[in-house]
Amino acid sequence: MDYRKLKLGKNGLPTWDALIPIILKFANQQEEWRGKALRVAVADDLQLPTDLRQLEYTTYHDNIIENRVSWALSELTTAGILRRVRRGYYQITDLGKQLLTKSDTVDFRMVHQLPKYQQHQQEIKERQLRGTSATNVEDLEPEVTSAESITHILKAKTQAYNDEIAAELLQRIRESNPSFFEELVVKLLVAMGYQGANGAAWVTQQSNDNGIDGVINQDALGTRTVYIQAKRYQESNVVQRPEIDSFYGALNRQHADRGVFMTTSKFSDGAVQAAKSDAIVLVDGIQLTTLMLQYQVGVQLKQKYVLFEIDEDFFDEG
Incomplete structure (x- = not known):
């Protein structure tokens, strides 16, 4: 596969939805795939130049193209095109096999219109309505300097992320026995x-x-x-x-x-x-x-952030 024929996004790499045909092709080749192996197989199939294949994010040092494949796997699983059969393993569904014949026309718009994905989005909205904060993350100002603004953004983004995790968690439970x-x-x-x-x-x-x-x-x-x-x-x-x-x-x-x-x-x-x-x-x-x-049942703490402020009492003592 010549990656240059695909829709390209940031860093000159294929967008996540441009990877769908390749993912479905590989997913259909065997009964199940370990996530890491599938990510590598798809990324290698693109025939990227070495510098692009090895390109990493500057902060977290994750491989960018493999990270993009991971995002595609998550979106396809949410939409019911793939399923997680056990921890870290993926399998193509009947819906995925149906789309395989027309995978060249499948993009993010089609994925996001599928019933399971729509159900997922509706659930996220309901979680937000039940929550104590109705802040829309997209409405937050990108330039922040005050501690209050930073705290507000961290709280909103954390809640949005956790809402996604909770929705995925519920789907995993529904798929259990x-x-x-x-x-x-x-x-x-x-x-x-x-x-x-x-x-x-x-x-x-x-x-x-x-x-x-x-x-x-x-x-x-x-x-x-x-x-x-x-x-x-x-x-x-x-x-x-x-x-x-x-x-x-x-x-x-x-x-x-x-x-x-x-x-x-x-x-x-x-x-x-x-x-x-x-x-x-x-x-x-x-x-x-x-x-x-x-209560951290079925989940584990991923990251904690510490925000400091000046201890005014410390300086008053002087």
């Missing part, structure tokens, strides 16, 4: 402190759960117990009132007064009303992943 989700929900509630110092937490056996997926005893004697229902649904599969009523019945059989219903989708208005009258706490997909980031 139901038993994994049940384990995840129990681990999250334990991380939030519901187990207590001497309590216990466990996932019930699937063959005999009686409508209860997890149990948390908040003390050693089990006098305070939280019962959990976990539904790993796709975004379009909204939890309805009958499922809340069923969980309420399961709680009654346990003589319980504490129930938490978590899902990867949403709750209908009827389900919300039923939960209020039955004293059941509802956690939907967006709140679930917000809590996962807050």
Whole structure:
């Protein structure tokens, strides 16, 4: 492939969407690809001059063309053209195979119009509406000098980045198996402190759960117990009132007064009303992943920034 025939962007390198045909070509050649191997294969296939192939960002020293392939992999995965089959491995989907025959016409506009990508964008908007800050990162001034302005921009950009991570996290959970989700929900509630110092937490056996997926005893004697229902649904599969009523019945059989219903989708208005009258706490997909980031379950801290100011008291002492 002669890279000069592709749409070129900054640094004289192909744009991420210009790489789509090459990515799909390689992805279709074997059952799955390790991300690093796929990035290198695509980058090498461009036949770039040595200086461009080895070009790195000045700050982070990441290889630019491989970084651009990584961005393309992320966008294609969000759109459902590729899927992550396990950690660090990618596989072409049926949709990706369909697009393979017309990959030369696939650009960022087409990718961003696909249903899964649109769903992802809608979810990001909903997260922003639920957040405490409505700042649009694109509206921030590029030239900042005051500590307040810098703090404002760091907070906004960090929130925007974390919103993307949370949306990706939710999609990964939806692609997992139901038993994994049940384990995840129990681990999250334990991380939030519901187990207590001497309590216990466990996932019930699937063959005999009686409508209860997890149990948390908040003390050693089990006098305070939280019962959990976990539904790993796709975004379009909204939890309805009958499922809340069923969980309420399961709680009654346990003589319980504490129930938490978590899902990867949403709750209908009827389900919300039923939960209020039955004293059941509802956690939907967006709140679930917000809590996962807050309590660092399924994620890890990537970077911390330190912002200094003058200690006026130090100078007053002189």
